[in-house]
Amino acid sequence: MSRAVDILYPAEADGTELPELIAAAQTAGQALLDVPLADRLSAFDTLSDQLLEGRLRQVPGIAFLAAFLRSTNLRTLIERELTFPDALRQFVPIGERKSARVLPQGLVAHWVAGNVPLLGMFSWALSAVVGNANVIRLSSKQEDVVSPLIELLAQSSAVGRQLAAATLLVCFDREHSDAHVQLSQAADVRIAWGGQEAIETIRALPCRWECEDIALGPRVSYAVIDPTVATDASINRLATDAVYFDQLACSSPQYLFLRDRGEQAEIEGFVERFTAAFERQAVAIPRHPLDFSESYQIELDRTRALLEGGRLARDSQTEWTIALVDRPNDEIRCANRFVQIIPFQRFETVYGCIPRNIQTIITLLGADEAEQFSEQAARRGVCRLPRPGEGNLFETPWDGVPLVARLTRWTLRSDNRR
Amino acid sequence: MENLKQQLLELIADLFKCDVATLSDETGPGDLPAWDSLGHVALMARVQEKFGRHVPVEDAIEVESIADLLEILERLVSESS
Structure with missing residues (x-):
């Protein structure tokens, strides 16, 4: 000292x-x-x-x-x-x-x-x-x-x-x-x-x-996305939100809640598009070199997701990870370019996962659902509801x-x- | 508006040190070596300097191509005229 x-x-x-x-x-x-x-x-x-x-x-x-x-x-x-x-x-x-x-x-x-x-x-x-x-x-x-x-x-x-x-x-x-x-x-x-x-x-x-x-x-941030509304451009911007600052910023999304209307192809299609965008951004945006403990943590979190029946999209090293899981796993530390995608059918599922220290929920929904979701999210303490690409824009109020x-x-x- | 497009293309070519002939409506961030995230912010600053129109950051984020930027610029010009 x-x-x-x-x-x-x-x-x-x-x-x-x-x-x-x-x-x-x-x-x-x-x-x-x-x-x-x-x-x-x-x-x-x-x-x-x-x-x-x-x-x-x-x-x-x-x-x-x-x-x-x-x-x-x-x-x-x-x-x-x-x-x-x-x-x-x-x-x-x-x-x-x-x-x-x-x-x-x-x-x-x-x-x-x-x-x-x-x-x-x-x-x-x-x-x-x-x-x-x-x-x-x-x-x-x-x-x-x-x-x-x-x-x-x-x-x-x-x-x-x-x-x-x-x-x-x-x-x-x-x-x-x-x-x-x-x-x-x-x-x-x-x-x-x-x-x-x-x-x-x-x-x-x-x-x-x-x-x-x-x-x-220390706040946490999510994204709530309707795959039928998401364009390739918006998915690309969403990936940027998660990749920038290696999720060390409070405004980086950690969980991505994906609107699920029972069409498996919609979910699969979104995960595929998001994976491609995430991989592209992870290469384009330079990152800090990972030390051993960070790499170990990522491997541990990947194992946790798999043990709970999740599916992984990942690179061959520990550069980035997307885990498709049934429900969010708090034990998984969503940092260093690690996103959990959670399909949901009812918005109550998302509301139930909003903690007191929530900051940002990046939102891409149809107009009616966006209005309803914004009001309920705001009542639960969400501070910001930006569109994809705006997640890390510092602004006031913050x-x-x-x-x-x-x-x-x-x-x-x-x-x-x- | 054709004049606006030509001026924008010349501005982009000058900023990113390339030939106007190599640019197309689809050219966007990442397609030119200097058009990275910093270059993108620089472009918006130059647009404001040249055309006197501020591209709001929320719009700038959504610019994926020269065509997108031109559309925003045309809108800003028509709103203020």
């Missing part, structure tokens, strides 16, 4: 105490108040342009991030929650007697998940574009894909430099309680990404009573949380009657 706090950005600050660095980021954040939203959006466009030129091409998921950072996308997300975005710049009338000004919360601390560190960059960008200062904490085990991104931002434009100056990137062990507490107590918003233990540990850290918490914890609302605060003013 290391007791050190490594400063990854700004690199020249290594050796400075954490509280001083946090204070410097806060000061730089104050300066952002004078930078118009349009200029901040434009700085992210420039950063996106650089990613599109191939900088950081080797980072898995960089295309998703480049798309997310486009100003049109960020503006859409802000306007989804804030119908009067001008309030981020000045007081704007809301009704006849009131005006509102929307301001950044202040300092947002991000504890980034170890498995997909790039995901933390989505919450960082959203937080930064509405004007917050940010501290991003990586664990010591993580590969640092973040500091090259912040460096790029700093070099991309004058406003990019200001946004980068309001960002502090640090790395310290989970056991370094002093550093965790310092960060937590300074935060106006704490964003915790990761597993249950990590989330609970972060939430248990002392913080100011008015601090907002956003817990982006995990049911309206992020822009949590990352900002309002000032309400009474006006003279207009």
Whole structure:
């Protein structure tokens, strides 16, 4: 265990105490108040342009991030929650007697998940574009894909430099309680990404009573598909949803519930088409090399599926697996490109499998069934019902949380009657 | 709209460093070495820059070919005119 706090950005600050660095980021954040939203959006466009030129091409998921950072996308997300975005710049009338000004919360601390560190960059960008200062904490085990991104931002434009100056990137062990507490107590918003233990540990850290918490914890995702509605293109996009991020992202489908009207040929045909698409995407999208324990787990899960009477489609190694089973098997860890397909005749079967920590159900059904299913799924806690191909698109609300609302605060003013 | 198609083909050829003559309505992501996931996002950014129309990400995902993109672009142009 290391007791050190490594400063990854700004690199020249290594050796400075954490509280001083946090204070410097806060000061730089104050300066952002004078930078118009349009200029901040434009700085992210420039950063996106650089990613599109191939900088950081080797980072898995960089295309998703480049798309997310486009100003049109960020503006859409802000306007989804804030119908009067001008309030981020000045007081704007809301009704006849009131005006509102929307301001950044202040300092947002991000504890980034170890498995997909790039995901933390989505919450960082959203937080930064509405004007917050940010501290991003990586664990010591993580590969640092973040500091090259912040460096790029700093070099991309004058406003990019200001946004980068309001960002502090640090790395310290989970056991370094002093550093965790310092960060937590300074935060106006704490964003915790990761597993249950990590989330609970972060939430248990002392913080100011008015601090907002956003817990982006361990959620699971499914797909519900009617094979008669699925086109080859939609099946291809569905395979992409499962293959990207190797199912380490919460939004990757693990179970695929397949509408079964008693026509075996329909089921067989879909499995064949999905298998072909899955195989194609598994080859097209690079993956992290599997270690022995991951390969062993996949072989074990394949055996479990077979012992329960399931059928497998798989490659000759442990690159990808599709298991056609009668019912979902919780013991099978659907990760690393392993999907269970479960035919169902009644929607109640699907509802019965929705856990409390459900996030996304990718849905492709006929219009009437989609309407009915959406309502019932929403009542059971489902946060997102995207179409195939949209599963891994980070957006707000995320995990049911309206992020822009949590990352900002309002000032309400009474006006003279207009 | 024929002019729009020609402009789109020229944009794609320029971005992905190929000859316009090698492109067809069916050409899509994966058919050209540079038209990968990052190239796809770059294409949407260039379309916005050139035509002043933002292709929503939900539409961009569904683009499987030049014909798909042209259809979306024509729709966006007609909606705003």
